[in-house]
Amino acid sequence: MLRVAVIGTGYVGLTTAVCLASKGHHVTCVDIDKTKIAKIKSGEPMIHEEGLEPLLKRVLEESLLDATSNLEDALPKADISFICVGTPSLEDGSIDTSYIYSASKQIGSALVQRDGYHVVVVKSTVVPGTTDDIVVPNLRASGKKLGAEVGVCTNPEFLREGSSVQDFLNPANSGIVIGELDTRSGDLMVNLYRDFDAPILRTGIREAEMIKYARNAYLAKDISFANELANVCEVLELDYLRVKQGMELDSRIGKGRFLDAGLGYGGSCFKKDIRGLMSIASKYGIDMKLLRAVEEVNQGQPLRVIQLAKKFIGALQGKKISVLGLAFKPGTDDVRESRGIAVARAFLKEGSKVVGYDPLAMKNANLILDSIEYAKTIEAALEGSDLCVIATELEEFRNWELYDRIPIIDGRRVLPLDNIPKGVRLASIGFGKRPLPSSG
Ligand SMILES: NC(=O)c1ccc[n+]([C@@H]2O[C@H](COP(=O)([O-])OP(=O)(O)OC[C@H]3O[C@@H](n4cnc5c(N)ncnc54)[C@H](O)[C@@H]3O)[C@@H](O)[C@H]2O)c1
Structure with missing residues (x-):
């Protein structure tokens, strides 16, 4: 059993803390947000993640x-401290390292009280060089000998x-990457993860930092590629899903891609x-053109809904639009960069009246968008609507009966096209026949 301090208890920190505790380690959560700390102590996480609350309650009881x-209460007793604070984007695209700076500075001061070996682990996503340039100098200030x-x-x-607990406890599909200053630091981390069944890759500190960016950039690139192709399929009156199936037959592409x-x-x-990756690259004179395009395509997708909507129901001014799905994906209450919110904003700009629904995320959505109405049920959201947009792949949206005769834009291709009921008017991103001729 190792003693662990987790600094920053948002989505990543709290999941890390609870999951490591469930493996028998003793974990202390640290956060500057006192409300979060009080909630954690009472067994009620402030975020929604499947399985998190019962696991939190169990490890508290144990x-x-x-x-x-x-x-200062937690660190001197810990063998390992994890930095899990946020690294949001600054205006110029570079990451805001101020939380990393202050957390590592506090760790540096608290380390003075620590007798015995301690490993500081950066789990936050940081561009290559951040740990060396910001964290390490703050740790040196403790007077302790690094290494x-x-x-x-x-x-x-x-x-x-949406599946953070499952993903953390079962990392076989993602692997565990440990960037290490020296072998002893890495060995302690391998020991921490000894009960996890996953391949472990040990690298240098900067390589591990880069691996996170490489993976996210790669996945985002696939999504934008798919979207751009789907947009072309749409104008050529093809069904992108068929094209995708054909692509997946090629074993070099395969199923399960983004x-x-x-x-x-x-x-x-x-x-x-x-x-963040483009920003660090540009500092060294490299313009990552491909990633610029990936982002550009992504920003354009919610606006395609507006074009579809105009073709579908004409002028949007004064029309009532229901947006189903406000979290950025199913199973979470996180609305950061949510497409549903982007779609809602785009309709508001057109002068439409927007009603939103989401089973988990309406409280968070209301904090960043208070100019739409929120409905308690899907049925209430759809009542009297001129058009409905499905913005996340929630199972409960997959029911034709909900929509009656309301025109639907299926932004996630959740509705099955093989049994379209009579009278339905449907348009989907990546489906050419727009709107789908009503079968009634
Ligand atoms: N959210 C994800 O799905 C995800 C996945 C992988 C990696 N990451 C990365 O993990 C990091 C954290 O992301 P998140 O979504 O959990 O962030 P978050 O905003 O949900 O949580 C960050 C927490 O850190 C706390 N904090 C800030 N400064 C602190 C300090 N000095 N001491 C103690 N607590 C402090 C904040 O109060 C907050 O609770 C980011 O770098 C992110 O890019 C996030």
Whole structure:
């Protein structure tokens, strides 16, 4: 059993803390947000992730997890500290490292009180060089000898929101990457993950930092490729899903790629990480043209809905539009960079009246968009609508009966096309016959 401090208890930090505690390690959560700490202590996470709450309650009962807003309480007793604070985008696309700076500075001060070896691990997504340039100098300030008394690692996180607990506990498909300052630091991390069944890759610190960006940029590139192709299929009156099936027959492409077309990617990571990677590359004179295009295509996808809507129901001024799905994906309450919100904003700009629905994310959506109405049920959202847009792949949207005769734009291709009921009017991204001729 190792003693771990997790600094920053948002989506990544809390999942990391609870999952490591469930493997028998003793974990202390640290956050500057006192409300979060009080909630964690009472067993009620402030974020929604499947399985998180029962697991949190269990590890609290087993006294394997506690929480504090005072790092000095936690760090001197810990063998490992994880930095899991946010690294949002700045205006110019570079990452805001101020949270990394202050967390590592606090760790540096608290390390003075630590007797014995301690490894500081950066789990936040940071561009190559951040750990060396920002974290390491703050740790040196402790007066401890790096490599002897204090170790340093980077351990990028690959969990997906909506299935974060499952992903963390079962990393076989994503692997575990450990960037290490020295062998001893890396060995302790391997020991921490000894009960996880996954390949472990040990690299240098900067390589591990880069691996996270490389993976997210690669996946985002696939999504934008799919969307661009789907847009072409649409104007050529082809069904992109058929084309995708044909692509997947090629074993070099294969199934399970990020080739679904629709409203584009949302969430806190892809856009931020692409911008972060482009920004660090441009500092060294490299213009990442491909990634610039990836982002451009993605930004354009919600606007395609407006074009489709105009073809479908004419002028949008004063029309009532229901947007189903406001989180950036199903199974989460996270609305950062949500496509549903982008679509809602685009309709508001056209003078439409927008009603939104999401089973988990309406509270968070309301914090960033209070100029739309929120409906308690799908039925209430659809009542009297001139048009409905499906913005996430939620199972509950897959029911034809809900829509009655309301025209639908299926932004995620969730509705089955093989049994379209009579009278339905449907348009989908990547489906050429627009609107689909009503079968009634
Ligand atoms: N969200 C994801 O799906 C995901 C996946 C992989 C990697 N990441 C990366 O992980 C990092 C964290 O992301 P997140 O979504 O969990 O962020 P978040 O915004 O949900 O949480 C960050 C937390 O850090 C806390 N914090 C800030 N400064 C602090 C300090 N000095 N001491 C203690 N706590 C502090 C904040 O109060 C907040 O609770 C980011 O770099 C992100 O890119 C996120």
